[in-house]
Amino acid sequence: MSLPVSSTNAGKELKLLHYIYRQPNLDEIRGHPQKVIDLIHEFEKDSLFMNVGAEKGKVVTNLIDELKPKTMIELGCYVGYSAILFGEAVRRNGGERYLSLELNPEFAAIANMLVELAGLRDFVCIIFGRSDLSLHKLLTSGELKKVELLFIDHYKPAYTTDLKLCEHFGAIVPGSVLAADNVLYPGNPPYLEYVRSTVEQKREAAKSGPSQSYNTTGMAERTVESFVGKDDVPTFDFVGNPNLVYQSQLCQPEGLQTYNVGVVGYGFSAKIFHIPFVKEVPELKLYAIVQRTPKQDDDAEKDHPGVKSFRTTEEMVQDPAIDVVIITTAPDSHFAQCKLALEAGKHVVCEKPFTPTTQEADDLIAIAKKNNKQLAVFQNRRWDADFVTLSKLVKNGSLGRISEYETHFDRHRPEEPASDSHKWKNKVIPGGSAIYDLGTHLLDQAVHLLGLPARVTGFIGSARAANTSSYEDSFTVLLHYANGTMVTAKATVVSPEDEQLRFWVRGDKGSFKKYHLDIQEDQLKAGIMPQDKGYGREPSERYGALTTIQNGKPVKEVVPTVEPPTYTEYYRKLVRALNGEGELPASGAEAREVIRLIELARESSRTGRTLGV
Template structure:
């Protein structure tokens, strides 16, 4: 019997939809880009023209009434995620929701309960589980090269000390529910850490702004410490004042070795430049961006360059989603997992305000 093709409806037609979702939906044969909700198409920005044959809706309420839509992908600002995911689930659709999942853990837990009641899948787009550097690091940790892990540093630092110009179309630099750097970048860093190392026991957060001029009050930077009873300390950090030629990405230390990696995964920049999954070189890091593994050999530390693995790319998220829909595996990142991350972000904010470490 031929495998089922799932019709996908995408809510929103901005950067997230165009760069992080539609190319990967179209790269997996089990999915069909069926519909897009775009409130105000323009002559040079029209989903229906860009993707001939799709259905074009002006509202999500209209689209979820279409019985042929199987999966709804939500790519809007986070303050709309709860309403839109609830709407889709209660109308019998499976849901993939962009990160950050929801502004609050209460909303996240509510959606998880709604999905269970509706007997529908609820996944969150934690695509950076398939960053090439993270896949490489995971392999190094699991093969025992580092031994017992004691410190795990994960960074998303940039040097952008000037306050961004106001842009009404972007939520990422605005004071809105779910709009802090801890929600945006922290969703990725904390998800990777918990996915690899498990849930922490305690959380310490430092959340605020590094910019000298910050008229909006937007929290542009954070450092979050995850404390584990088994002795691991995770430092997850994103800052906007980091004047470095090469930004640190990972530094993980164990009793047998250390792994250090600079530079972000290349997929986002490649996608922005017009590359697509399947193109020659897509997802493959240049050798000058490889990390280094230092281990003890004959009683002395020896450092060697470690090639970044050829990644499954973000397409693997949608491949894994297709297998889950077919009853052949787990979701690529479940609502329950994402709810834990939102709770960690809430605790980090609370810890920062109170000036103390909190239990998770």
């Protein structure tokens, strides 16, 4: 039997280890599990870690306090967060040991060091290897006779097979308690079905014998392929003990507040940029969609059974069950739609560009305030992997003082779009044109990273030879900063390049150059969803390069694009803000500043003057 090679490399996990072990007060941390946990929380703010986390952790520590197990086992140790948190609770409750099973040798090694630092080395035992092999050894050697409390948090398809393994060896006894994470998100229908089946149902199913493969029904492809290769099979084929009866209880972390979401519009933006991400966040429930004219092959009701369907926003906002309204219609409708939703007492997420004018943005901000509702704007490109990578380089000083920040959104589409094209993106409407469409992304990123400039110069127009509609398809905007930094934000439709330049940022210590637009939009268009394997991850041939001067000579190194939290982070952050636990992912007030810069750039372009902000 071969040991599957884990596909995860432990880059950020190793950085976590360095971060913790480089703390100047290491001696004060040593022997204090909670201090190690706090440092893990502190470090993981910027990246995505797989820890069970504080809220769900509390559900399990409450169980430990109640059950006081002598031995507790967990499947899936990762870097040891739960082993430290739960190990300490088991020890505090008079327990004897905590066994933690982990497949990935790097994670197991990191966890060992953190457990040691937490002072739990003699209590928590991390067993490296795949869980079925480790469990088999523990059960057949007699080392583990019965399961008191089992925390299941590893490879989702193995939840049921590992449980059956324990059942087979008689380790599940009356009083055994299983705590399984992630059964709702990302979801584990076969496990839930198994523990909720009656004895009769299980006996019936057992007649066909062991399945010899994992049951992955209802699981996302990324879930099935994570940690192990997609062809992985369980090592043992046990039917388990169909005579056992489980009491199944769903434990939501205390205070898990959920929000019903209504989406206005059912076009590209709703389908690609909002609904898939709303569905990724457990606290958000896709509740309703406004689609003015459903068609045979384009019907929200059919695509999302069980989700309410409305024809108008007016009707939808009357539904008292809706908490958050997402506006995905064309920009010239944003003001009216946002106003309607805010005045009906809903929180609002407005697609970018926020509004055609600063005046409308200010009015909406005031309406939100008056109604005591949150108003956010979907500046999702703050979570582009390349922008997150660049931001890290700027913030950690790799580039030194930034003198030039060049940011592009160029394509080669020199032909004028057909006049019957229905896309607002090719029409002359308030809030239309490239500067509103693409400029909002580029300018928002620049302001998010560097702050507001002192002055603006704009050149806005069409790069196409034929432009009968007068649609402004291209722009160059210069942002002049008080400290001398110059931002050049450009988008054009005439750029016959094989690789389009995305960022070129130069400072007195280094220069970062990157080609290609972030991969998420293309993946979404190709049907690759946030839960799919590889979503958001940039292939290495698209990585950017950092050039620094060493010994008087330029030295170039490839900078791997970070694994981004993806656009899902926008909605996670929104939930935290709605819970009163942080800032909005991008507020109306922040988006208003971008609209102001656009207005100034347009005026500058019209008058040929550079304007103060």
